[in-house]
Amino acid sequence: MSDFLSVRDLVREYPQGETPLPVLRGINLDVREGEFLVIVGSSGAGKSTLLHIMGLLDTPTSGAVLFGDRNLTTLSEREQSRLRNTLFGFVFQFFHLLPDFTALENVLVPAMVGVGPLAWARRRKDAAERARSLLSQVGLSARLTHRPGQLSGGERQRVAICRALINTPRVLFLDEPTGNLDSRTGQEIQELIEGLNRRDRQTIVMVTHSDTAVKRASRVVRIHDGQILKA
Amino acid sequence: MYKLFVAFRYLTRNWLNLVGVAAVAIGVLVLVCVLSVMKGFDEEFRNRLRATLSDLIIEPYSEETFAGYEEMIAQIEALPHVVACAPRYDGLALIRVGKSRRYGEFQGVDLPREVKATDFGQYWRAWRGRAAREKLAEIARENGGDLAGVPRETLLDLLNRMRAEDFALLPKDLQARAARWAKENTVDLTAARRAAESAQPAWTPTDDPRFSPAFAGSELLVLGQSRDGKLVSLNIGDEVVVVSATDVFDGRVIRRCRIAGAYRSGLHDYDARTICLPLEDVQKFMGRPGHVTSLNVRLDSFANAPKVRALLMGILTSDELGRGIEMLRGIVGGADADLRRMETRLRELRAQEGNWWATGDFTVVVATAEIETALFRKIGAILRGEAGVKPSAADLEKMRAFQKAGMEREQGGIARKFRISTWEDKRRTFLRAVWIERRIMGFILFFVILIAGFLILSILHTTVLSKTKDIGILKSIGGSVGGIMSIFMLNGLLMSTVGAAIGAGIGLLIIKNINAIQDFLERLAGFSLFPKDVYYLDRLPVDKDPAMSILTICVISILVSLIASAYPAWKASRMDAVEALRYE
Ligand SMILES: Nc1ncnc2c1ncn2[C@@H]1O[C@H](COP(=O)(O)OP(=O)(O)O)[C@@H](O)[C@H]1O
Numbered sequence: 058m059s060d061f062l063s064v065r066d067l068v069r070e071y072p073q074g075e076t077p078l079p080v081l082r083g084i085n086l087d088v089r090e091g092e093f094l095v096i097v098g099s100s101g102a103g104k105s106t107l108l109h110i111m112g113l114l115d116t117p118t119s120g121a122v123l124f125g126d127r128n129l130t131t132l133s134e135r136e137q138s139r140l141r142n143t144l145f146g147f148v149f150q151f152f153h154l155l156p157d158f159t160a161l162e163n164v165l166v167p168a169m170v171g172v173g174p175l176a177w178a179r180r181r182k183d184a185a186e187r188a189r190s191l192l193s194q195v196g197l198s199a200r201l202t203h204r205p206g207q208l209s210g211g212e213r214q215r216v217a218i219c220r221a222l223i224n225t226p227r228v229l230f231l232d233e234p235t236g237n238l239d240s241r242t243g244q245e246i247q248e249l250i251e252g253l254n255r256r257d258r259q260t261i262v263m264v265t266h267s268d269t270a271v272k273r274a275s276r277v278v279r280i281h282d283g284q285i286l287k288a
Numbered sequence: 289m290y291k292l293f294v295a296f297r298y299l300t301r302n303w304l305n306l307v308g309v310a311a312v313a314i315g316v317l318v319l320v321c322v323l324s325v326m327k328g329f330d331e332e333f334r335n336r337l338r339a340t341l342s343d344l345i346i347e348p349y350s351e352e353t354f355a356g357y358e359e360m361i362a363q364i365e366a367l368p369h370v371v372a373c374a375p376r377y378d379g380l381a382l383i384r385v386g387k388s389r390r391y392g393e394f395q396g397v398d399l400p401r402e403v404k405a406t407d408f409g410q411y412w413r414a415w416r417g418r419a420a421r422e423k424l425a426e427i428a429r430e431n432g433g434d435l436a437g438v439p440r441e442t443l444l445d446l447l448n449r450m451r452a453e454d455f456a457l458l459p460k461d462l463q464a465r466a467a468r469w470a471k472e473n474t475v476d477l478t479a480a481r482r483a484a485e486s487a488q489p490a491w492t493p494t495d496d497p498r499f500s501p502a503f504a505g506s507e508l509l510v511l512g513q514s515r516d517g518k519l520v521s522l523n524i525g526d527e528v529v530v531v532s533a534t535d536v537f538d539g540r541v542i543r544r545c546r547i548a549g550a551y552r553s554g555l556h557d558y559d560a561r562t563i564c565l566p567l568e569d570v571q572k573f574m575g576r577p578g579h580v581t582s583l584n585v586r587l588d589s590f591a592n593a594p595k596v597r598a599l600l601m602g603i604l605t606s607d608e609l610g611r612g613i614e615m616l617r618g619i620v621g622g623a624d625a626d627l628r629r630m631e632t633r634l635r636e637l638r639a640q641e642g643n644w645w646a647t648g649d650f651t652v653v654v655a656t657a658e659i660e661t662a663l664f665r666k667i668g669a670i671l672r673g674e675a676g677v678k679p680s681a682a683d684l685e686k687m688r689a690f691q692k693a694g695m696e697r698e699q700g701g702i703a704r705k706f707r708i709s710t711w712e713d714k715r716r717t718f719l720r721a722v723w724i725e726r727r728i729m730g731f732i733l734f735f736v737i738l739i740a741g742f743l744i745l746s747i748l749h750t751t752v753l754s755k756t757k758d759i760g761i762l763k764s765i766g767g768s769v770g771g772i773m774s775i776f777m778l779n780g781l782l783m784s785t786v787g788a789a790i791g792a793g794i795g796l797l798i799i800k801n802i803n804a805i806q807d808f809l810e811r812l813a814g815f816s817l818f819p820k821d822v823y824y825l826d827r828l829p830v831d832k833d834p835a836m837s838i839l840t841i842c843v844i845s846i847l848v849s850l851i852a853s854a855y856p857a858w859k860a861s862r863m864d865a866v867e868a869l870r871y872e
Pocket residue numbers: 071078080098099100101102103104105106107
């Protein structure tokens with residue numbers, strides 16, 4: 058048994074007529090602290106589904122997600138939400154920023170979750186400071202008050218990464234983060250992510266099709282037909 | 289904190305949300321204004337309806353008149369909460385004015401006491417002030433706005449009849465001109481006003497013993513309209529003839545009177561049908577010296593009417609009955625059948641008291657007497673040892689004290705053989721109509737809020753649909769089902785709170801400046817929106833203390849919006865985050 062994040066006998070089926078459609082059929086996977094885990098597989102293999110379940114966004118049909126010796130799948134919805142906020146960070150292929158908020162605000166929103174207005178008034182300054190420093194680390198100090206609509210794809214993805222990092226997550230999930238970017242920008246984002254792992258020992262679980270990412274990964278698993286093929 | 293932050297941003301970044309704010313604001317605005325004016329009218333209408341009725345009216349049950357009223361008045365005026373008490377001799381009358389005959393009422397009043405016990409003096413003064421005001425405006429018009437050429441005596445007489453309120457009701461330019469005139473002619477306006485304010489109605493004595501002086505209601509004096517549209521009316525000193533219809537079976541009683549003055553209460557029926565004579569004259573010509581038909585009692589506050597009525601009738605109030613029953617419950621236990629019956633009756637009585645308009649004055653008194661009898665019978669039975677309980681010495685003492693207090697109350701009842709009504713009892717039908725009308729209006733207006741609520745529902749629903757992706761994102765960064773729900777509930781709450789605040793604010797501004805707005809609209813429309821001769825009012829009346837009703841309106845509209853937000857918010861919280869996040 059791993060003492061970090063792991064999944065056991067994970068099954069996910071989608072209801073579909075008489076016989077349910079199985080997408081994941083018995084996945085076992087250990088994520089080690091500080092590693093750069095890359096998940097590859099053909100389109101529709103179930104990579105995103107696995108990532109969502111590990112990140113408590115989706116619930117498995119059976120099986121368990123464990124963190125240390127805690128079974129996260131049986132926790133209450135509130136408790137799971139709290140863990141999504143504090144334990145995990147997500148970055149998606151389509152950036153998924155809140156369009157009505159500026160870059161800085163987008164990064165700050167996760168820091169506000171679960172904090173009362175009074176506590177926030179006290180904490181706001183520090184949080185904003187941290188958000189600004191994260192954004193400037195990815196070269197966006199001049200873009201703080203821009204809305205997502207005013208940013209390029211690469212810039213948006215950087216904001217999304219900062220947002221995922223604001224609460225110092227234990228695990229950072231990335232679902233094809235460069236999939237929607239041109240190759241040069243994708244390369245930059247790729248290097249940014251690698252840097253996080255190398256410099257900050259950030260645990261990373263990333264789904265990608267990029268060969269360079271596969272080369273730099275500490276470990277690669279391949280999903281085929283809802284199961285893990287040993288690479 | 290993110291909930292408030294996100295909800296607030298949705299409010300300001302989404303024009304539909306602003307439409308919701310506007311809808312609530314308009315709804316609240318309409319409600320505040322309409323209800324405020326309606327309440328103003330109600331107040332006005334209540335005053336009108338009340339005319340010269342005092343708080344409590346004491347009349348004999350079956351006889352028409354009663355004697356010995358002077359002692360009664362002395363006793364009544366010694367009671368707590370009683371401010372003044374005045375005798376009256378009323379009767380049905382045929383009144384001949386000019387060549388026409390009207391049916392109506394004559395009232396024999398004792399002026400000095402009447403002005404203390406009823407609003408009679410007010411209507412007299414108001415009427416005189418109004419006449420003076422109108423006359424002054426007319427004179428100013430005829431002289432092209434210049435008062436310099438008007439004889440000093442005429443102006444002085446008019447100004448002397450105007451109270452501060454009357455003066456303030458003059459057109460602004462006329463006020464300024466009158467003030468300038470007073471300064472130039474060294475006339476002290478404040479002294480004139482003080483004189484007008486303390487002016488009391490007075491009979492102008494007629495030297496001819498065949499005549500009585502009489503005050504007529506202002507409408508009674510109007511004989512008709514001449515061909516050029518002017519009103520033809522009787523004047524001071526003209527003759528009217530009063531025929532008592534009350535005694536028509538015993539032989540007609542006729543009294544000739546000379547108009548000594550007029551008054552206007554604003555209640556048309558009263559002003560068109562009532563003629564007031566000196567009490568003594570009425571007693572004399574009706575052949576019943578020392579007799580009156582009713583006593584009018586003014587109290588320090590109308591709220592004390594039930595208490596004083598109980599004192600006058602020598603019965604207990606419902607509170608006292610309640611205390612008595614409570615005491616017995618401690619002695620015989622709550623399960624006693626007699627006690628249960630009394631409690632039920634008392635509960636019915638209390639419900640009736642709160643709904644005088646729905647039941648009737650006298651049923652309350654009868655019910656009180658009934659419960660009281662039952663209560664004392666029970667106490668008697670216990671004291672005689674027939675009730676099967678063994679009360680302690682202290683309880684016996686308590687019951688005896690209660691019995692004694694009840695007996696004393698009964699013996700102290702000054703007007704036990706009289707019917708005692710409040711003024712509301714007397715005007716029950718009208719008041720009830722007003723009350724029902726107001727309820728119905730409130731109910732109809734509530735739909736305005738309801739419509740705003742529905743609008744909020746559909747706006748929020750649209751917002752939720754357009755924010756599917758946001759919901760997914762918020763969940764991915766740690767938003768819970770409850771959190772998402774709160775965001776949209778808060779969004780609805782913000783819409784309604786901001787809207788209600790704006791609506792209430794503008795509404796308050798409007799009702800505080802209603803007169804300026806009325807003037808402006810009248811100038812714009814070119815005619816009087818609010819004809820004086822129709823309403824007898826110069827100004828649109830408004831609720832003078834609208835805080836409570838505004839608060840109620842705001843709370844109701846916020847509640848309605850909150851209920852309307854619940855469904856879209858719940859919908860939002862159930863949305864599948866993964867589904868929203870999977871695609872662009
Ligand atoms: N709501 C759904 N209902 C039915 N099938 C679904 C649903 N969502 C995803 N799937 C299917 O699950 C499979 C795996 O999807 P996904 O995890 O997104 O694959 P990948 O990320 O590897 O491309 C796909 O075949 C997809 O069609």
